[in-house]
Amino acid sequence: MDHFLSRIEMFKRLTPAQRQHLAGLSREKRYAKGETIFREGEPAEAVCVVKEGRVHLMKFLESGQTSTTCVMTPGEPFCCLPALDRKPYPVDAVAAVDSVVVRIPTSAFHEMLQQNPSFLEDSLCLFCDRLRAVEHRSCTMHEPVERRLAQTLLELSKKFGTTIPLTKHELAEMADTTVETTIRVLSHLKKAGIVKSSRGSTTIAKPDRLKTLAQHRSTEY
Amino acid sequence: MDHFLSRIEMFKRLTPAQRQHLAGLSREKRYAKGETIFREGEPAEAVCVVKEGRVHLMKFLESGQTSTTCVMTPGEPFCCLPALDRKPYPVDAVAAVDSVVVRIPTSAFHEMLQQNPSFLEDSLCLFCDRLRAVEHRSCTMHEPVERRLAQTLLELSKKFGTTIPLTKHELAEMADTTVETTIRVLSHLKKAGIVKSSRGSTTIAKPDRLKTLAQHRSTEY
DNA sequence: ACGCCTCTATGACCCGCATCACAGAAGCAC
DNA sequence: GTGCTTCTGTGATGCGGGTCATAGAGGCGT
Numbered sequence: 001m002d003h004f005l006s007r008i009e010m011f012k013r014l015t016p017a018q019r020q021h022l023a024g025l026s027r028e029k030r031y032a033k034g035e036t037i038f039r040e041g042e043p044a045e046a047v048c049v050v051k052e053g054r055v056h057l058m059k060f061l062e063s064g065q066t067s068t069t070c071v072m073t074p075g076e077p078f079c080c081l082p083a084l085d086r087k088p089y090p091v092d093a094v095a096a097v098d099s100v101v102v103r104i105p106t107s108a109f110h111e112m113l114q115q116n117p118s119f120l121e122d123s124l125c126l127f128c129d130r131l132r133a134v135e136h137r138s139c140t141m142h143e144p145v146e147r148r149l150a151q152t153l154l155e156l157s158k159k160f161g162t163t164i165p166l167t168k169h170e171l172a173e174m175a176d177t178t179v180e181t182t183i184r185v186l187s188h189l190k191k192a193g194i195v196k197s198s199r200g201s202t203t204i205a206k207p208d209r210l211k212t213l214a215q216h217r218s219t220e221y
Numbered sequence: 222m223d224h225f226l227s228r229i230e231m232f233k234r235l236t237p238a239q240r241q242h243l244a245g246l247s248r249e250k251r252y253a254k255g256e257t258i259f260r261e262g263e264p265a266e267a268v269c270v271v272k273e274g275r276v277h278l279m280k281f282l283e284s285g286q287t288s289t290t291c292v293m294t295p296g297e298p299f300c301c302l303p304a305l306d307r308k309p310y311p312v313d314a315v316a317a318v319d320s321v322v323v324r325i326p327t328s329a330f331h332e333m334l335q336q337n338p339s340f341l342e343d344s345l346c347l348f349c350d351r352l353r354a355v356e357h358r359s360c361t362m363h364e365p366v367e368r369r370l371a372q373t374l375l376e377l378s379k380k381f382g383t384t385i386p387l388t389k390h391e392l393a394e395m396a397d398t399t400v401e402t403t404i405r406v407l408s409h410l411k412k413a414g415i416v417k418s419s420r421g422s423t424t425i426a427k428p429d430r431l432k433t434l435a436q437h438r439s440t441e442y
Numbered sequence: 443a444c445g446c447c448t449c450t451a452t453g454a455c456c457c458g459c460a461t462c463a464c465a466g467a468a469g470c471a472c
Numbered sequence: 473g474t475g476c477t478t479c480t481g482t483g484a485t486g487c488g489g490g491t492c493a494t495a496g497a498g499g500c501g502t
Contacts, residue, residue, distance in 0.1 A: 061360060061361070063364055067363075069356065069360070081353075084345050084349050085346045090352075090353050091356070124305050127352065128306035128308070130352065131311075131348070131351065132311050134352065137359050138290070138358050138359030138362060139280045140282070142397050145458080167478085176362075176363050177460085178460060179480085180461085181459060183479095187480095187482095199479060200479075365488075366488080388449065389449070389451095390449075390450095398490085399489080400450085401451085401489090402490075404449095404450060408451075420449060420497085420499090
């Protein structure tokens with residue numbers, strides 16, 4: 001029985017029986033583009049895994065601006081944090097395109113953490129990585145937009161490869177800036193031959209140049 | 222034998238024998254004001270606990286600006302993260318004033334996590350809290366300075382009470398802004414009677430007003 | 443006492459980027 | 473096809489806050 005979960009990195013260390021158990025308790029659900037999967041502050045009923053589509057984790061600030069903290073692609077679990085500390089969801093999750101999500105009850109996930117130490121250990125390392133990433137992100141927030149955008153693109157290219165299938169608006173929300181500025185910076189980079197841009201996607205042409213931009217401030221293009 | 226560690230929240234769930242064990246392996250070290258305890262990227266030899274003084278965790282960015290992510294006061298352990306995933310320190314730690322730090326070897330701490338499940342559970346929750354806090358911080362980074370400063374002050378007041386013994390420069394590094402701007406905003410707040418300010422410290426006079434500022438944008442003072 | 447240094451404070455300037463306004467282009471519904 | 477919507481693109485304007493310059497004030501060492 002080759003269930004979807006068995007192909008997911010995070011669940012590799014579970015025994016087949018344990019995976020089977022989780023699979024039995026989990027439910028698939030389909031979400032239309034723009035639909036909210038859960039909201040920040042809601043009690044966390046389920047740990048979710050993207051099966052198809054794309055899910056964005058976002059924060060909505062009182063000031064009205066919204067910030068996308070993470071883009072989840074097929075195979076990636078999200079919001080395991082509440083499964084550890086039993087607190088509410090820390091972000092909103094929204095289907096960025098039509099998506100299918102596997103929902104594992106938090107309680108079942110939590111049991112599994114307690115039963116299987118190596119699963120716990122793996123999960124911990126994932127969380128640690130996430131903490132490090134967020135900490136880094138919070139510090140780069142005040143760097144100039146160009147650099148933030150470069151970092152965002154490089155980050156996304158780890159998931160999508162050189163062609164990143166996000167609109168300029170979505171990129172803007174990830175880099176915490178506006179659509180206009182994003183477009184302006186990208187057209188700059190396009191003129192310099194560093195990226196190519198088309199409707200709904202951006203491709204990185206010269207990763208090295210982009211990496212340079214992500215670190216140092218360069219005056220010349 | 223009432224060792225220092227027994228009075229620390231994080232180690233409450235250890236057995237006296239286990240605390241004794243850790244205490245036996247740990248070493249106290251004194252750091253002068255401004256002295257670096259460890260640097261980002263160094264292998265994490267020790268989990269540290271502040272015994273006296275004040276330790277700042279900071280990030281030094283390529284752009285030259287430095288950001289203080291956390292202020293640790295006596296009784297608080299810091300940088301337990303590397304003890305979980307065995308990766309290098311994620312930040313610099315600097316003694317903000319003359320300080321005494323208890324250093325517990327990472328390996329001993331790690332052993333303890335594996336031996337004592339309830340200790341592990343507690344640590345995890347602390348760690349989850351931190352992740353939530355950092356995630357929140359990373360999102361508020363783009364709010365106007367006034368709000369960031371208000372949040373910073375409120376955050377610090379949880380540790381220090383109404384009087385916060387930090388210089389304007391230190392506040393600035395926490396709110397990710399400059400000394401000048403910090404002083405200007407604070408003098409604003411001072412005129413409005415919300416805070417009082419003196420050399421090396423700032424006291425919150427009207428916490429409620431400050432909380433309002435931390436959330437909404439107010440035009441009138 | 444004196445010099446030195448850190449901290450606080452205030453004004454002038456300026457630039458990055460958000461905001462607003464507008465418009466063409468591509469896709470989709472019907 | 474026509475209309476509607478989303479996405480992309482560009483210019484004008486304005487403001488927040490960083491940067492620079494300058495200076496008084498309080499501490500500390502000697």
